Amino acid sequence: MARDDRRFEVKICGIRTADALEAALEAGADLVGFVHFPKSPRHLALADAPALVARVAGRAGKVALLVDPDDALLQDVIAAFSPDILQLHGHETPARVADIKARFGLPVMKALPVARREDLAVLPAYAAVADRILFDAKPDPGALLPGGNGRPFDWALVAGLDVNRPLMLSGGLTADNVPQALGLVRMDGVDVSSGVEDAPGVKSPDKIRAFVAAARRAASTSSLQDPLSKARAS
């Protein structure tokens, strides 16, 4: 599908409560993310997932975020979260991404950590097997979490990429900086966790609403300003 035909998507990640979920759905988030990773302050236990995810009821796509999961964990998470998309946020290789897709039959969004241009050398290999690519800030060595750290990276590094897969931007986004980010890079969507929280793992309904509105406004301006769109329109 050509990039212009894709709907710009906003994802709110790390949802653990019904209030946060309702805020995201009412604000019009396209994707809602649930983290299953015990080290995260946003970890959603298998036992708590079914009741929460049932509330989505088709109003958004459900994304289950995992870090280097084995097949047994994937099976348990898929049963408990009924995800529409699997987000792989660890060191999964392209071969493992392909294996997970084939085994479980769900679309996969692969997170790629970015700090320097060289980090994008792996992009073609992942774009060949993943359904979507998510760019996130590369964590410091030894960081507890591979993502969800509220840290931006140099967005210019991911400007002008076209790999025929939807590309999403994440890493330290907020309602305040998402216009600047989308003014610099054209993306198919944005993903946020820390930037819509009052404290790690504590979502703010106000910040969720502000982020979704700011991202939508910025995306519409960004596509109007994009040189490719301008050329096609003329």
Ligand SMILES: O=C(O)c1ccccc1N[C@@H]1O[C@H](COP(=O)(O)O)[C@@H](O)[C@H]1O
């Ligand atoms: O949110 C988490 O706790 C998390 C844990 C492990 C891997 C990824 C995680 N979150 C994802 O990281 C990015 C950026 O988040 P932030 O906005 O900078 O906090 C986002 O895709 C989250 O889904």
